[in-house]
Amino acid sequence: xxxxxxxxxxTHRPEDVKAANGFRNYLIKDGFSMFxxxxxxxxxxxxxxxxxxxxxxxxxxxxxxxxxxxxVTDKQFGMMDVFHSTKKKTAPSPVNQLEMF
Numbered sequence: 001x002x003x004x005x006x007x008x009x010x011t012h013r014p015e016d017v018k019a020a021n022g023f024r025n026y027l028i029k030d031g032f033s034m035f036x037x038x039x040x041x042x043x044x045x046x047x048x049x050x051x052x053x054x055x056x057x058x059x060x061x062x063x064x065x066x067x068x069x070x071x072v073t074d075k076q077f078g079m080m081d082v083f084h085s086t087k088k089k090t091a092p093s094p095v096n097q098l099e100m101f
Contacts, residue, residue, distance in 0.1 A: 001043070001044045001045075001046065001047055001049070001050040001071055001072070001073060001074070002041055002042070002043055002044070002071070002072050002073075002074070002076075002077045003032075003041065003042045003044060003050055003053055003054060003057075003069065003070070003071050004035070004039060004040070004041050004068075004069070004070040004071075004072070005027060005032060005039070005040045005041075005042075005057055005067065005068075005069055006038065006039050006067070006068045006069075006070065007023070007038050007065060007066065007067040007068070008038060008065055008066045009023065009038075009062055009064065009065035009066075009067075010064050010065055016064065019062040019063065019064070019065075020062065020065070022062070023060060023061070023062045023067075024040075026060045027040045027042075027057070027060075028040075030042070030053060030056055030057070031053070047071075050071050054069055054071065057069055078093075
C-alpha cells in the first residue's frame with residue numbers, strides 16, 4: 001500500500017509558515033518522502049499498517065489549509081506514468097522491505 005498526502009497550506013504569516021514546516025517535518029519523521037512539492041508518499045506493508053499512518057497524519061493536521069490523503073495499492077502505484085520535462089520515466093518500483101522484530 002502507498003499513502004499519498006497532498007496539501008496546500010497557507011504561508012502568509014510567520015505562524016502559518018511555522019505550522020506548514022512543522023507538518024512537513026512530521027511527515028518526514030513518520031517515514032514519508034517528498035514525491036513532488038506538497039506531495040509526500042509512504043510505503044506500508046499492509047492495509048492495517050497504512051491505516052495506522054493515516055490516523056497519525058490526521059492527528060497532525062495543521063489548523064489551516066487543505067490536506068488530502070490517498071491510499072493506493074502497489075499495483076495501482078506501478079501503473080503510474082511519471083514524466084520529467086517531456087521524457088517519460090519509469091515509476092519507482094515498489095519497496096520490498098525486510099522488517100525484523
